Amino acid sequence: MQKYFPQASRMIYGCMGLGGGWNTQPVAHQDVQQAHRVIEQVLSLDINVFDHADIYTFGKAETVFGRVLKDNPSLRDKLVIQSKCGIRFADESGPKRYDFSAKWIERSVEGILTRLNIEQLDILLLHRPDPLMALEEVANTLARLQQQGKITHVGVSNMHGHQIAYLQSALSTPVVVNQLEMSLACRDWLEDGITTNSKANCSSGYGSGTLEYCLLNNVQVQAWGCLAQGIYTGAKNQNNADAATANLVNQLASDYETSPEAIVLAWLMRHPANIQPVLGSTNLQRIKHCEAAMRVTLSREHWYLLLETARGHEIP
Ligand SMILES: NC(=O)c1ccc[n+]([C@@H]2O[C@H](COP(=O)([O-])OP(=O)(O)OC[C@H]3O[C@@H](n4cnc5c(N)ncnc54)[C@H](OP(=O)(O)O)[C@@H]3O)[C@@H](O)[C@H]2O)c1
Numbered sequence: 610m611q612k613y614f615p616q617a618s619r620m621i622y623g624c625m626g627l628g629g630g631w632n633t634q635p636v637a638h639q640d641v642q643q644a645h646r647v648i649e650q651v652l653s654l655d656i657n658v659f660d661h662a663d664i665y666t667f668g669k670a671e672t673v674f675g676r677v678l679k680d681n682p683s684l685r686d687k688l689v690i691q692s693k694c695g696i697r698f699a700d701e702s703g704p705k706r707y708d709f710s711a712k713w714i715e716r717s718v719e720g721i722l723t724r725l726n727i728e729q730l731d732i733l734l735l736h737r738p739d740p741l742m743a744l745e746e747v748a749n750t751l752a753r754l755q756q757q758g759k760i761t762h763v764g765v766s767n768m769h770g771h772q773i774a775y776l777q778s779a780l781s782t783p784v785v786v787n788q789l790e791m792s793l794a795c796r797d798w799l800e801d802g803i804t805t806n807s808k809a810n811c812s813s814g815y816g817s818g819t820l821e822y823c824l825l826n827n828v829q830v831q832a833w834g835c836l837a838q839g840i841y842t843g844a845k846n847q848n849n850a851d852a853a854t855a856n857l858v859n860q861l862a863s864d865y866e867t868s869p870e871a872i873v874l875a876w877l878m879r880h881p882a883n884i885q886p887v888l889g890s891t892n893l894q895r896i897k898h899c900e901a902a903m904r905v906t907l908s909r910e911h912w913y914l915l916l917e918t919a920r921g922h923e924i925p
Pocket of ligand 1: 767825835838839891
């Protein structure tokens with residue numbers, strides 16, 4: 610990402626929690642106030658990349674963000690803003706579905722720009738692969754949106770390497786980002802490499818070789834769900850391995866004189882793929898605790914100890 614946006618921060622703030630919840634109630638004054646507080650906190654920590662999607666809180670996350678930008682117009686040029694399209698919820702026309710048609714992508718981008726109160730989106734991500742995608746149609750649509758100055762770059766989310774390569778084959782612009790679920794709890798991206806050449810490799814829900822595809826092709830990897838909903842940092846544990854990992858995370862936080870959140874994120878960031886964590890917390894203190902990961906470099910031994918403890922057993 611630094612290649613395209615040299616000013617971009619290492620961490621990203623994910624805006625899914627803004628907007629007052631997944632309901633049809635209109636945006637309230639307090640939702641805008643919350644967005645003001647969160648954005649102020651995030652910027653004070655030198656995080657300037659913001660992740661959106663047209664669907665987050667049914668568009669309200671973008672709406673409150675847009676209100677903040679309206680109140681502070683000079684802010685726009687200091688930020689890198691990305692959003693996603695392609696997921697449609699069930700409605701009178703049909704069930705939940707993905708839609709990469711020209712009509713839907715263009716309509717989504719118009720909505721994103723209006724809600725965010727901006728003229729150009731820095732990166733448009735295709736949210737989840739649409740099996741009915743017509744390759745040329747998508748390529749032409751994205752090229753048109755770029756020519757119109759509505760989007761600058763194109764990215765994807767939840768795609769494996771072959772899907773990106775296929776899409777890339779028709780695009781006149783590079784895919785600059787792939788956003789995947791990655792955390793100490795969601796480790797398929799690592800297990801893919803570690804368990805290769807063994808039967809254990811079969812259970813992965815992750816497209817084999819995706820990380821390597823991204824590294825070889827300069828596709829920035831971004832990690833959603835990077836805090837694993839807090840299961841290692843204070844939220845309720847799911848099982849024994851989670852509880853043991855939470856204890857270890859606490860111990861390491863004390864050893865490294867940092868926060869548990871910083872240990873969980875430093876584990877992701879220690880990987881040479883330069884993974885960008887997408888922070889989803891709306892808790893101001895927790896956001897600060899996350900940012901502390903910028904100053905933690907885990908030893909190889911601690912990195913593997915965290916991996917082994919989260920897995921619940923030794924690596925092969
Ligand atoms: N591309 C995709 O398909 C996709 C999918 C999902 C999300 N995303 C992006 O990634 C971002 C982060 O995703 P995420 O929110 O799923 O991941 P996350 O960062 O793993 O989880 C954040 C959530 O966990 C809660 N949490 C964290 N620590 C906690 C603790 N100790 N106790 C209780 N709750 C705790 C937070 O609540 P508080 O707010 O109270 O801290 C927040 O609701 C989103 O904002 C969005 O931008 C992308």
